Each structure stands twice: as structure tokens, then as C-alpha cells.
Amino acid sequence: MTSDEDVITSTANPRIKELVRLHHRSERETTGRFLIEGARELRRAISSGVEVEQVLLCAELAGAEESAAASMVATDRILRVAAEPYGRVSRRRHPDGILGVAARLPTDLARFEPGSNPVVLIADGLEKPGNIGAILRSADAAGAALLTADAATDLFNPNVVRASQGSLFTVPIAVAAGPEALAWSHDRLRIFVATAEASLPYWAADMTGPVGLVVGSEHRGVSAGWRDAGEPVSIPMAGAADSLNASVTAALLLYEAVRQRRPSAD
Secondary structure (H helix, E strand, O other), X not given: OOOHHHOEOOOOOHHHHHHHHOOOHHHHHHHOEEEEEOHHHHHHHHHOOOOEEEEEEOOOOOOHHHHHHHOOOOHHHEEXXXXXXXXXXXXXXXXXXXXXXXXXXXXOHHHOOXXXXXXXXXXXXXXXXXXXXXXXXXXXXXXXXXXXXXXXXXXXXXXXXXXXXXXXXXOOEEEEOHHHHHHHHHHHOEEEEEOOOOOOEHHHOOOOOOEEXXXXXXXXXXXXXXXHHOEEEEOOOOOOOOOOOHHHHHHHHHHHHHHXXXXXXX
């Protein structure tokens, strides 16, 4: 049983202010911590071995699913709050009343383990958190890894966590500057670069070995370094549109690699 004295009711509470600051990239990088909002995302984080330091729980908003997620951590790590202070920390239009705080996951290349005969989706300078989150979901579904090069968006942005639906915690990830990511990939992978002007359609590329599939931002495309190092492939377009959303491009390339690796593939 929780007494009223145990529930934080003020938006001016120092702990609430501290959590609100984690919406800023600089604060996440300085403290090494980030927010995981939502019961599904929190469950997947905990199930994947992520050490959740604290859980913020709002009984006014939470249901059975959220209470079950909170029960996955020790009781002394649960901070109970009223709806108003919870709303200060949450960025969701319809919050479900639970979020966690965790230490940022390791993302350095030295610890990157994409597996044997890997498929690595290389995100070159992507800016939109929603795209990165969607790419993480596709990579998870395809059994691939994600390497972000010259990342314009922090992988631990709350919007990336949300859009990934928890796949951030299940996909091997690494973050590096462009030249470092390129050198690592060049030594290990056959690199294919998605570009509209390529004559080779993506399904004609041999993706059966260790591959790096490069997708660039919708604004500027793939950078020159990757274009020079990789083999260009295109996604043929029959209509007036000359490009696809970066996350859609990534999904097509990933699943072509999956198709080719199936025993029944032509």
C-alpha cells in the first residue's frame, strides 16, 4: 500500500526536473542515462538485460500492463508520481503512466558484434528519430545489426526509443564518425549503397556474404565516402516519386538479404 506522502505531486520536485532534462541530448551524454517510456519498451529493455535504475509510475494513468512491467524491477526503484509531474517528464500524447531510467548502452565499434556472416544496416547521417527507430525495428525483424555513421540524432533520443518499440535493446548497435565506420566496414563487409542513379537493381546484388547496406538521409542522400567505397544499387521507381523514405529503403534492402540467404532462394 502506498500512502499519499509517498507520491510526488509537484512538478517542481528536483527529481522531476532532473528527468525532464534527459530529453536533451547534452544531458544524456553528460549523465550517461536515458529515458525508456512505455510498458512494452520497458519490458523489452529489462528482458534484454538492460539495467533499469529507476521506474517512474503514475497510478492514475497506468493499467495492469504497466503495473506488470513495474513489477519486473525492485520495489525500491519505483518512484510513484501524480499525473501532473508525470506529464512534465512524458512526451507522449497519450502516456501510459510508466517510464524507466537506464544507463546508455555501449555503442563503440570495439564492442560491436554483428555476428557471423552479418547483415549490417549502415545509417549514414540520418536525422529523423522516427526513421532510425523504424530502421531498428526492421533490423530486429531481419536479424541484422545497425551501424550509425555521422549520426545527426542520438540513438537514445526518447523518440528513437519509442519508434523502435524496444528494438533498440535487441539489435547489435554501434555509433561512429564516418571515416571510422567506413574503415571498419571496408575491412569486414561487402558494401552496397542505395542510390537512385544506380543501374543495378538491389535484388540483383549478391548479399549472401557479410554485407553492409548503406542508406543515407532523404535530404542529401549517401555521402561521397560511402559512394566511393561501395557498389551502387537502386530501387526502381515506376511512378513520379524519385525516392522512398529512408526506413522503407532500409527494410527493402534488409529483406532482400534475408531472401537471398534462405535455402530456397533462387
